[in-house]
Amino acid sequence: MKNDFLQRLLALHYVYPKPLNKLHLLMQDDLQLERWHELSAQQLSYKLSISSASANRLKTAYAESLQIPFKDVYFKHKITPIPYIHPLYPESLLELIDPPAVLYAKGNMGLLENQNRIAIIGSRKASIYSRNAMELIIPPLVKNDFIVVSGLAKGADAMAHQIAIEFGGSTIAVTGSGFLHPYPKENKELHNIIEENHLVVTEYPPYMLPKRWNFPMRNRIISGLSRGIVVTEAQLKSGTLSTIEHALEHGKDIFAVPGNILSPLSEGPHKLIAEGAKPIWSGWQVLEEYSEISVEK
Incomplete structure (x- = not known):
């Protein structure tokens, strides 16, 4: 797992803590989460079925969240984030309709x-x-x-x-x-x-x-x-x-x-x-x- 993708995923999940099926709405055409924040508020609103105001707030919060060094912060608090592509992520959870995008573990x-x-x-x-x-x-x-x-x-x-x-x-x-x-x-x-x-x-x-x-x-x-x-x-x-x-x-x-x-x-x-x-x-x-x-x- 590349560190830059992990940072983007943790930053997104921090401000939009939804299951994987919701995050996949953003990842369909942007698997590495590199460009979704460039969508207009109206486009994001349509993709996520949220209001334009909520879409704008999400974009702003995500930009701020990207500046947080999540790996260091979580390590300090003995929290291990386990994203859905992590080797320790239980495969049985992926059988759910709405698997957790990230498990936080201690x-x-x-x-x-x-x-x-x-x-x-x-x-x-x-x-x-x-x-x-x-x-x-x-x-x-x-x-x-x-x-x-x-x-x-x-x-x-x-x-x-x-x-x-x-x-x-x-x-x-x-x-x-x-x-x-x-x-x-x-x-x-x-x-x-x-x-x-x-x-x-x-x-x-x-x-x-x-x-x-x-x-x-x-x-x-x-x-x-x-x-x-x-x-x-x-x-x-x-x-x-x-x-x-x-x-x-x-x-x-x-x-x-x-x-x-x-x-x-x-x-x-x-x-x-x-x-x-x-x-x-x-x-x-x-x-x-x-x-x-x-x-x-």
């Missing part, structure tokens, strides 16, 4: 080279039942070198990361904000631990705040990184099930933990089981789906 980049990744997700209001279930599901996975992926939200996500760490495994957190704004505050210590010893990734530049609409977008990355998705507890209408929708679109394996039929948090997993998800109560059941892997018991 931690052990080597975890991206291990394709045996399982997402474990659930409700922000997860009960002790989720923790108990994960303590049966996660140990066999980490014993067999599977990485636990989750979203670092309150509740089930935080439990999944913590239990993976407690049992000596590795974990990847996918966040919905930039590194200058870790979210939620309750998980700041866990965020720091994962940054130092595991891996945190986000598609948002460091200054991005945790806006509500960032999290459905974050969910597609959790799904895209993972071979399969385990759901512990979730209500019928939840972000957890939006992650499952992404997973189903791309043929991922879906596993669901059966629960108390009187609990609203069991409604999501039970619906998934009724629709064909595999009911599980042990990590060995997950590993059975990947028989090409030598499983250590």
